Amino acid sequence: MNIILIGAPGSGKGTQSRLLIDKYNFVQLSTGDVLRAAIANKTDVGFSAKSYMDQGKLVPDEVMIALVEDYILGQKGKSVIFDGFPRTVAQAKSLDLMLEKNAAQIDKVIYFKINPQILVKRLTGRRTCSQCGEIYHVETKPSSKGHICEKCGGSLVHRADDREEVIGERLAQFEKNTGPTIEFYRGLKRLVEVDSMSEPDVVFKEIEKVLALANKG
Ligand SMILES: [Zn+2]
Numbered sequence: 001m002n003i004i005l006i007g008a009p010g011s012g013k014g015t016q017s018r019l020l021i022d023k024y025n026f027v028q029l030s031t032g033d034v035l036r037a038a039i040a041n042k043t044d045v046g047f048s049a050k051s052y053m054d055q056g057k058l059v060p061d062e063v064m065i066a067l068v069e070d071y072i073l074g075q076k077g078k079s080v081i082f083d084g085f086p087r088t089v090a091q092a093k094s095l096d097l098m099l100e101k102n103a104a105q106i107d108k109v110i111y112f113k114i115n116p117q118i119l120v121k122r123l124t125g126r127r128t129c130s131q132c133g134e135i136y137h138v139e140t141k142p143s144s145k146g147h148i149c150e151k152c153g154g155s156l157v158h159r160a161d162d163r164e165e166v167i168g169e170r171l172a173q174f175e176k177n178t179g180p181t182i183e184f185y186r187g188l189k190r191l192v193e194v195d196s197m198s199e200p201d202v203v204f205k206e207i208e209k210v211l212a213l214a215n216k217g
Helices: 013-023 031-040 043-055 059-072 089-101 117-126 162-188 200-216
Strands: 005-007 026-030 078-082 108-113 126-129 134-135 192-195
Touching: 005 013, 005 162, 013 026, 013 078, 013 200, 026 031, 026 059, 031 043, 031 059, 043 059, 059 089, 089 162, 108 162, 108 200, 117 126, 117 162, 162 192, 192 200
Parallel strands: 005 078, 005 108, 026 078, 108 192
Antiparallel strands: 126 134
């Protein structure tokens, strides 16, 4: 089973992805990880991607698609969670073609719906471990060790893009870029919406229901 998680920054997508990986046999494709790996391995596509990133430009569709295709070939037969990809309709269509070659498909696209006001509260209080990526919140999930990660001892940071002035801009960007992709999957009847402003365990149960139904179908 392959699924895509789509959600604005702060929609809780990352938390749910971790929960899914812990409980089920998913591997995760995150575009950030794939980019870093390609650059570290000095592949041709990695070089190409790096040249765009060094100029502060978005990595173009064809480069991103080539990177993802490499990754998928290495994960044949496994269940993949796609996070951060596809970002455009062109990427979505290419992904379908790549999976078809492996006799696979995207089974469900889970869209994390948000309420902007709640999201601002959530993000401005968010603290991220600089070492392991564990996520805390000053009100709802503080670390028992203050500014230190409970799991790995790394220091917790307030990411620059979690600051209020930046959030509005990020949300607008998200809608503009990802809106058409969401509509694309809605048209294919693969989109499922979850209310990501609920508690994480409630959201997780909702996602499990979706996956159980997809398995039956
Ligand atoms: Zn940590």
